[in-house]
Amino acid sequence: MFDPMCPSSVLPFRIGDKWTGMVVRCLEQGPRRFGELRGPLRGVTSKVLSETLRAMERDGLIRRIAYPENPPRVEYDLTPLGRSLLPLLDAARAWSREHLPELLRARQAYDAD
């Protein structure tokens, strides 16, 4: 129980990082270019974005397709494996919409003490 391969550890193990979930969301509607990801993901720097994308490619969540044009064009696309995360992200979003305000209220009340 509870080693890195344990199913219960998957959140911190793979999608607990800061940007992976948002990248999956951004690619939900179809392939996007590097620059098109930097826009909606406000605040991500190119370094962190490229690290995130590389890790996701390594794990088979996205495919990277580079077109030999100029200026260079690179597209990132969800694989079926990456797409399979969408229901999980939906569930997280639903939980958040319903319960996050309550959590924040509890935190604020605690801090007030």
Added chain:
Amino acid sequence: MFDPMCPSSVLPFRIGDKWTGMVVRCLEQGPRRFGELRGPLRGVTSKVLSETLRAMERDGLIRRIAYPENPPRVEYDLTPLGRSLLPLLDAARAWSREHLPELLRARQAYDAD
């Protein structure tokens, strides 16, 4: 889109850390004592466990009940808010059971290059 209060950010924001999900799992069947949590959560030190529990208490996910006995006895129990995370953790576990092997295979193939 995608600030800390955005529902999509909830995984890293609150349950993306290493131990919170497992603590919720351990408390699923009922209240447990500090020492009873350290057992199944192999590898967690008392310091990290107490930090995790304190953060969860602050956010209203668990309640801490100290009995003034000796030797001291302290029990931790899920609140309704904490319990509401269970379906999300179930979904994560289900995804993991179904897809984690594929992810690991992709990673291994990538590392082989």
Added chain:
DNA sequence: AGCGCCGGTTTCGTTGCGGTAACCAGGACC
């Protein structure tokens, strides 16, 4: 007096994630 139990705290150090800023390669365009 000394030991053990429980539920921690303290100290110190390591690791890793994320961020800032500067730089780069190749071609197009002026």
Added chain:
DNA sequence: GGTCCTGGTTACCGCAACGAAACCGGCGCT
């Protein structure tokens, strides 16, 4: 020759999470 574009890389740094090990307070037991 200089500048812009895309899609990055590199070097450096700070902070927070994580972890190992030692210690502690109160009581009961022997």
